[in-house]
Amino acid sequence: MWRRSLSTSYYRCFGCRSSGPKVLWKSQAVRTCSAPALPAGRITPLQAVKLWKRRFEERGVTEPEQSSQYIIAHLLGAKTIESLEQERLTEFLSREQTEQIWKLCTTRLSRMPVQYVIEEWDFRDLTLKMRPPVFIPRPETEELVELVLNDLQMKTEMGVPAETEPTCLEVGCGSGAISLSLLKSLPQLKGVALDQSQDAVDLTRENALRLGLEDRLEIHHIDVMKDAETLLSLIRPVTTLVSNPPYLFSEDMASLEPEILSVCFCCVLLPRFEDPAALDGGEDGLKVIKQILTLAPQILSSYGRAYLEVDPRHPPLIRQWVEGNVDGLQFKEARHDITGRPRFCILQKEEVKQGPQAGSGLRN
Numbered sequence: 229m230w231r232r233s234l235s236t237s238y239y240r241c242f243g244c245r246s247s248g249p250k251v252l253w254k255s256q257a258v259r260t261c262s263a264p265a266l267p268a269g270r271i272t273p274l275q276a277v278k279l280w281k282r283r284f285e286e287r288g289v290t291e292p293e294q295s296s297q298y299i300i301a302h303l304l305g306a307k308t309i310e311s312l313e314q315e316r317l318t319e320f321l322s323r324e325q326t327e328q329i330w331k332l333c334t335t336r337l338s339r340m341p342v343q344y345v346i347e348e349w350d351f352r353d354l355t356l357k358m359r360p361p362v363f364i365p366r367p368e369t370e371e372l373v374e375l376v377l378n379d380l381q382m383k384t385e386m387g388v389p390a391e392t393e394p395t396c397l398e399v400g401c402g403s404g405a406i407s408l409s410l411l412k413s414l415p416q417l418k419g420v421a422l423d424q425s426q427d428a429v430d431l432t433r434e435n436a437l438r439l440g441l442e443d444r445l446e447i448h449h450i451d452v453m454k455d456a457e458t459l460l461s462l463i464r465p466v467t468t469l470v471s472n473p474p475y476l477f478s479e480d481m482a483s484l485e486p487e488i489l490s491v492c493f494c495c496v497l498l499p500r501f502e503d504p505a506a507l508d509g510g511e512d513g514l515k516v517i518k519q520i521l522t523l524a525p526q527i528l529s530s531y532g533r534a535y536l537e538v539d540p541r542h543p544p545l546i547r548q549w550v551e552g553n554v555d556g557l558q559f560k561e562a563r564h565d566i567t568g569r570p571r572f573c574i575l576q577k578e579e580v581k582q583g584p585q586a587g588s589g590l591r592n
């Protein structure tokens with residue numbers, strides 16, 4: 229049984245089920261938490277789940293029941309409470325187990341996301357190591373992976389010539405969720421993953437090793453904004469370029485949940501657990517996206533495709549920008565997520581006549 233739905237998504241708050249970034253009022257700012265006292269007597273896992281759910285609710289922690297269940301299940305060696313036998317849930321916890329639960333649940337009271345508290349999370353059929361400040365994969369990114377897989381599988385079924393062995397480059401790999409999922413599902417695929425953050429590069433490497441996928445994934449510490457030349461000198465053209473880049477509009481950064489961002493007492497926004505460079509896409513959310521698309525014609529092989537996760541306002545902006553600024557790249561379509569929002573863009577490399585601009589995707 230996989231862990232699901234505990235989402236720190238910027239677009240889908242599981243707790244209030246609102247859509248769109250949520251305004252964080254001053255009163256909701258993260259409070260410093262004193263550790264609640266351990267119970268005097270012995271308690272069962274089910275009693276602990278109930279007690280901590282109530283405590284999380286009282287302190288305004290999002291997803292109180294799931295938080296409590298996931299932490300306690302984890303300490304009992306399971307992924308979910310539902311996967312534990314009733315007998316196990318109703319027998320008394322040892323003092324040591326109770327202390328552990330109190331420790332982790334108290335950490336959750338400080339609004340640290342559950343994924344960091346238990347140091348792992350599920351993404352599709354993988355369990356990945358998680359640690360701050362590396363971005364926690366969101367459920368909608370599973371849809372991006374599904375989209376890429378469907379396209380790649382369709383090509384295989386249609387009989388792609390042997391010389392075009394599928395290869396993939398991921399820009400901004402974070403914990404490695406996208407690249408490792410693709411490699412796990414497609415045994416013939418080889419990948420390159422890069423990130424501007426050394427923490428992300430280290431975590432992707434660790435996850436690749438744990439999953440036995442390290443032989444098919446090259447991992448580089450590269451900032452696409454600064455080290456484009458290094459990147460182009462390192463890789464050969466790939467059939468697939470994929471990215472879930474930082475795409476939030478800078479002004480929306482202020483309205484994120486406290487798990488993502490918090491407010492200090494003088495109302496200055498502070499990054500809390502996740503690296504803000506994983507989220508903030510600049511004024512129009514397109515800073516890194518434009519750089520990826522500028523490089524795409526040089527990164528992709530003929531008719532290779534780029535798949536991007538974006539803000540719902542982005543697809544028409546991206547189409548227009550690419551048409552006006554990038555030679556050799558065609559905007560194919562925008563796809564919707566399960567909530568019906570346009571969240572994914574597909575672009576394809578087209579052959580352009582060789583001319584003085586050949587070699588650079590960007591028009592003068």
Ligand SMILES: C[S@@+](CC[C@H](N)C(=O)[O-])C[C@H]1O[C@@H](n2cnc3c(N)ncnc32)[C@H](O)[C@@H]1O
Nearest residue numbers: 363365400401402423424425451452453472506
């Ligand atoms: C939204 S996170 C996505 C992480 C991961 N792919 C996922 O979906 O869980 C964006 C990632 O892009 C990386 N990133 C941001 N700017 C970058 C840049 N200029 N060059 C390379 N990576 C960058 C961040 O460090 C972060 O890991």
